[in-house]
Amino acid sequence: xxxxxxxxxxxxxxxxxxxxxxxxxxxxxxxxxxxxxxxxxxxxxxxxxxxxxxxxxxxxxxxxxxxxxxxxxxxxxxxxxxxxxxxxxxxxxxxxxxxxxxxxxxxxxxxxxxxxxxxxxxxxxxxxxxxxxxxxxxxxxxxxxxxxxxxxx
Amino acid sequence: xxxxxxxxxxxxxxxxxxxxxxxxxxxxxxxxxxxxxxxxxxxxxxxxxxxxxxxxxxxxxxxxxxxxxxxxxxxxxxxxxxxxxxxxxxxxxxxxxxxxxxxxxxxxxxxxxxxxxxxxxxxxxxxxxxxxxxxxxxxxxxxxxxxxxxxxxxxxxxxxxxxxxxxxxxxxxxxxxxxxxxxxxxxxxxxxxxxxxxxxxxxxxxxxxxxxxxxxxxxxxxxxxxxxxxxxxxxxxxxxxxxxxxxxxxxxxxxxxxxxxxxxxxxxxxxxxxxxxxxxxxxxxxxxxxxxxxxxxxxxxxxxxxxxxxxxxxxxxxxxxxxxxxxxxxxxxxxxxxxxxxxxxxxxxxxxxxxxxxxxxxxxxxxxxxxxxxxxxxxxxxxxxxxxxxxxxxxxxxxxxxxxxxxxxxxxxxxxxxxxxxxxxxxxxxxxxxxxxxxxxxxxxxxxxxxxxxxxxxxxxxxxxxxxxxxxxxxxxxxxxxxxxxxxxxxxxxxxxxxxxxxxxxxxxxxxxxxxxxxxxxxxxxxxxxx
Numbered sequence: 001x002x003x004x005x006x007x008x009x010x011x012x013x014x015x016x017x018x019x020x021x022x023x024x025x026x027x028x029x030x031x032x033x034x035x036x037x038x039x040x041x042x043x044x045x046x047x048x049x050x051x052x053x054x055x056x057x058x059x060x061x062x063x064x065x066x067x068x069x070x071x072x073x074x075x076x077x078x079x080x081x082x083x084x085x086x087x088x089x090x091x092x093x094x095x096x097x098x099x100x101x102x103x104x105x106x107x108x109x110x111x112x113x114x115x116x117x118x119x120x121x122x123x124x125x126x127x128x129x130x131x132x133x134x135x136x137x138x139x140x141x142x143x144x145x146x147x148x149x150x151x152x153x
Numbered sequence: 154x155x156x157x158x159x160x161x162x163x164x165x166x167x168x169x170x171x172x173x174x175x176x177x178x179x180x181x182x183x184x185x186x187x188x189x190x191x192x193x194x195x196x197x198x199x200x201x202x203x204x205x206x207x208x209x210x211x212x213x214x215x216x217x218x219x220x221x222x223x224x225x226x227x228x229x230x231x232x233x234x235x236x237x238x239x240x241x242x243x244x245x246x247x248x249x250x251x252x253x254x255x256x257x258x259x260x261x262x263x264x265x266x267x268x269x270x271x272x273x274x275x276x277x278x279x280x281x282x283x284x285x286x287x288x289x290x291x292x293x294x295x296x297x298x299x300x301x302x303x304x305x306x307x308x309x310x311x312x313x314x315x316x317x318x319x320x321x322x323x324x325x326x327x328x329x330x331x332x333x334x335x336x337x338x339x340x341x342x343x344x345x346x347x348x349x350x351x352x353x354x355x356x357x358x359x360x361x362x363x364x365x366x367x368x369x370x371x372x373x374x375x376x377x378x379x380x381x382x383x384x385x386x387x388x389x390x391x392x393x394x395x396x397x398x399x400x401x402x403x404x405x406x407x408x409x410x411x412x413x414x415x416x417x418x419x420x421x422x423x424x425x426x427x428x429x430x431x432x433x434x435x436x437x438x439x440x441x442x443x444x445x446x447x448x449x450x451x452x453x454x455x456x457x458x459x460x461x462x463x464x465x466x467x468x469x470x471x472x473x474x475x476x477x478x479x480x481x482x483x484x485x486x487x488x489x490x491x492x493x494x495x496x497x498x499x500x501x502x503x504x505x506x507x508x509x510x511x512x513x514x515x516x517x518x519x520x521x522x523x524x525x526x527x528x529x530x531x532x533x534x535x536x537x538x539x540x541x542x543x544x545x546x547x548x549x550x551x552x553x554x555x556x557x558x559x560x561x562x563x564x565x566x567x568x569x570x571x572x573x574x575x576x577x578x579x580x581x582x583x584x585x586x587x588x589x590x591x592x593x594x595x596x597x598x599x600x601x602x603x604x605x606x607x608x609x610x611x612x613x614x615x616x617x618x619x620x621x622x623x624x625x626x627x628x629x630x631x632x633x634x635x636x637x638x639x640x641x642x643x644x645x646x647x648x649x650x651x652x653x654x655x656x657x658x659x660x661x662x663x664x665x666x667x668x669x670x671x672x673x674x675x676x677x678x679x680x681x682x683x684x
Contacts, residue, residue, distance in 0.1 A: 053229055055318035056185060057281040061289070065316075066297040071471045088228050090185050091321055099228070107232035113279045114229060136297060 025079045036084035048083045053114035059132035060115040067140045187285045189223040213253040241274040289319040294534040303422035331427035338434035359396020366417040369494040374415035379408040382544035451558035455482025458558035469540040477531040486529030491550035495519040497527040502543040540566040
């Protein structure tokens with residue numbers, strides 16, 4: 001009986017915690033944009049579109065290395081976003097399809113500066129936009145989360 | 154004189170084709186928007202101070218050339234702004250033409266107009282696009298760090314490596330090649346006197362000591378291992394002239410040995426490994442074990458060596474704080490660790506591909522006092538960009554004697570985007586939330602029930618941290634297997650994977666001690682059932 005009770009407790013605790021568990025941030029790049037957008041929609045998570053001047057904008061480089069490349073951002077279940085990095089390279093040849101796609105997105109969202117991170121609701125509504133924020137993963141994720149929270153995800 | 158027929162000159166045609174294909178790539182790699190803009194700035198400044206000696210034609214052509222290149226490279230200007238940019242640049246070229254061909258008064262006015270147009274064109278660019286990106290260096294352990302010069306990481310002391318996009322002139326591959334010269338094949342237990350020849354790969358010239366920078370008190374570190382990654386040596390060769398360096402070691406195994414020369418070329422200041430093999434007199438008998446068990450403890454002559462990591466599961470591209478703890482034969486903490494090459498220890502990891510090598514050092518600055526002592530713990534950072542088994546050799550000095558304890562570390566692959574995407578779909582379809590299931594040691598049951606089981610004797614193998622972290626403290630063996638459940642049914646499995654509770658009948662069938670581990674991933678996945 002005692003054993004049964006213990007198991008029941010473990011079961012209930014587990015069931016409760018399982019609802020809390022999350023994946024962390026899904027990070028992909030511009031070659032997977034369509035998939036990232038579909039994933040955000042199907043999993044009801046905010047989509048972050050990051051426009052990065054990867055080889056010419058130092059702020060983009062900082063944002064990428066200080067936040068997006070950090071395992072804490074990708075693995076921490078607190079950061080429940082889908083991130084798609086859109087690279088604007090000067091010194092690297094990209095496929096024309098990717099270049100066109102990135103330009104169309106940048107035009108659609110009226111991107112003026114790099115980096116610009118457009119925070120979108122799962123259904124594609126713009127909730128706000130962010131740039132480089134000093135302070136690493138925590139500072140950036142807090143700003144993104146605040147945007148999502150304010151917009152009443 | 155007959156006109157050469159291009160159809161009869163395939164060589165010429167090939168060259169022309171190569172130029173057409175590669176020309177834009179070379180130009181693209183060599184010139185950025187900021188560089189083109191700086192050149193246009195210079196040309197327009199020269200136009201503004203025109204004198205009788207100015208070669209107007211050459212200057213005008215230079216502006217036209219740089220504007221054309223700028224236009225091609227301006228990937229950061231799009232939409233309406235690109236249209237505006239195109240117009241401004243066209244007018245700029247027209248003004249330059251007017252300046253070149255017009256009378257002095259008209260030329261002056263055209264030069265002024267060109268300056269204004271150029272200022273307008275520049276205002277259409279994002280703020281940072283016209284600033285030259287400075288050369289930056291970073292630490293492989295601390296990616297967020299960006300330093301303006303080469304050197305050591307202020308956090309962990311590792312050598313900085315270039316951020317290549319800021320220094321396109323530097324190559325990621327080695328620039329120095331190596332070959333080992335042996336008078337006779339290696340023999341087990343017999344000291345081998347060898348030479349290693351270092352040469353520049355681009356021109357074959359020998360590498361002299363002046364071509365190398367010192368790292369950890371030496372210019373060349375030779376990391377030597379047999380193919381089973383069991384017998385490891387760390388040697389420092391001495392120059393004998395003409396790019397050759399002499400060293401010796403005594404092989405303990407009858408296998409081929411591989412030498413990784415850890416070098417820091419003065420030309421690039423980028424750490425590199427040059428690899429060369431040494432043949433053995435005996436046929437290769439051993440093979441590298443791909444399935445060696447993880448091992449974080451070692452003992453040599455009573456001294457205990459224990460590795461610990463801040464995370465239970467080490468994934469590729471994950472910087473993990475680690476410690477080596479050394480104990481005396483009587484079990485007391487060992488505080489007698491001496492200085493080896495400017496540090497209280499060195500760590501060399503050899504990957505299971507027998508190619509990847511990691512050279513790590515304890516955190517902190519270089520130790521200059523040869524009599525300094527430390528212990529019992531050596532903190533360091535571990536990171537591998539490649540998954541797989543790593544044989545990690547520590548090198549510590551205790552009372553003048555070198556010890557090389559050997560450990561086996563499992564670096565797990567990062568969950569792929571596909572896995573995450575599929576998991577996300579599955580989660581949404583069920584309305585529940587599940588941990589990431591990729592990585593070995595995870596057993597997957599049917600669509601409504603997922604169980605992650607830790608293989609016996611390997612408490613660190615569950616790669617579902619968001620789940621496991623809630624059920625056991627990092628570094629402690631959990632009392633039972635890690636588990637996860639769907640929205641309606643739940644269960645958990647014993648560590649041995651033999652028991653199941655809460656009516657989770659599917660676990661029993663798919664999880665057994667024999668399926669725990671890599672084979673368990675072959676179990677039917679709930680993701681396969683997802684729409």
